[in-house]
Amino acid sequence: MDMVFHNQRDRMEILEVTQVAPTSNSPESTTEFRLPLTFSDILWFTSPPVERLFFYQLDELTPACFNSVILPKLKRSLSLTLVHYLPLAGNLKWPPNEPKPIILYTPNDGVSLTVAHSDADFNILSSNGAYDAAELHPLKPDLVTSDISASAIAVQVTLFPNKGFCIGITAHHAVLDGQTTTMFIKSWAHICKQGNDENSPLPPELTPIFDRSVIKGPDGLDMLYLNQWLATSGLDSDTSKKSLKITSAGGGAASDLVRATFEITREDFKKLRERVLPKLPDSGKEMHLSTFVLSFAYVTTCMVKARGGDGDRKVAFAFTADCRPRLNPPVSQNYFGNCNRPKFEVAKARDFLDENGFVFAVQKASGMVKDLMERWVLEGMERILSYSLDVLKETSESNLQIITVAGSPRFGVYGTDFGWGKPHKVVIVSIDKSGAISMAESRDGSGGVEIGLALNKHEMNNISWLFPRYV
């Protein structure tokens, strides 16, 4: 039987759009804070923002309780948290005589917070699907970007009466990566759960580090990337034609996509390992067969099979690695900003469509991760943005299939408890713009991995057949 795709038109009402500033009682919030962008930030300069939703189920939640308890607590704790994360209350700016933009917080800056009420079906939107990808769009806030300014983050809290609420956070990728975004939201949750005590410091594992000197790369990489980004929008950094507007590079959301979440369980991983090991050279002794490698290889193979078609077509598959532990010396996980690199490979669809397609994918994925461990992790960084932009251009011009990964099972998003329990569901909305899959740890902590997909109906139908059977 084919998959059933839920499509229910929601009703959403915006109740309030406000600014939440860092609490004014702190000396920090009354001082300007400037943070330069590193090459690793500029690598993502005008990439599509990353949009996450955290659904919390509270069956008895009335509008009165939401307005008198939950919303005030969320606002107050956000304000307290921003004192520790001042750049997130600020904006990207491009001062007239500066070669590159900076992140600037000035007193009275704050985060845009949208409060909304939805009559959409909470159970469907926080389920594993499938439902129209566009159904999630009203729940995510938009960054405010213009030629001269771009907000670092935006937040939305949406009430679903008698069902629960949803927290949406949209992050500018040139300001922060997934590691920092999830550390920030866990800090907000921590302060909210602790009862908004003004004097309670953040625990060490949630305290951001702003020291840019730890990020060392080849000279001139920041300006190289900046000029490459500007060239894609027909601008250049030497003239007055500087712009902080986020372009459509990376594609806009397709309107015909549906979303679903699939889980690869610990038991599935065992089976996948058993299946692949005898087929690998030297029984896989030299392979890096982590749950990430198996998940990435498995989903890539299923996605190529789900699209089917011409074996000669090209498939670009990529993931982003966290460079913090890989740099020499290693950088703290608390480093605020971007410290990551994409890793790309291109192959023919035929390689995955073959009987041994999964074995091929495992070998490739294992090699990609091992490369990052064994070689200098910044190798090839000079070419990485031009290469990525070329691949994106080719995707829009040909039938090249691009598969990338957003999020990570390491981020522990299901531990984000604001005081009303762990999330019922966490999703990355923005995968519907970019051909990405999303990854998160299984909600029940059983060692599995959740895979979020946004595909057209035909491919989603095909993959729903492949996922359970192909393990």
Ligand SMILES: CC(C)(COP(=O)(O)OP(=O)(O)OC[C@H]1O[C@@H](n2cnc3c(N)ncnc32)[C@H](O)[C@@H]1OP(=O)(O)O)[C@@H](O)C(=O)NCCC(=O)NCCSC(=O)CC(=O)O
């Ligand atoms: C490159 C990688 C994907 C490769 O992952 P692997 O798991 O294969 O390799 P690895 O060597 O790092 O880890 C191997 C083993 O170490 C253990 N391990 C190591 N670190 C861990 C951690 N922090 N938490 C839990 N387990 C950990 C695991 O048991 C794992 O085995 P096992 O798994 O078998 O038990 C990863 O190292 C990595 O960098 N992950 C973070 C990716 C990231 O930051 N993505 C977001 C990009 S920004 C983005 O996309 C935007 C956004 O999200 O906002």
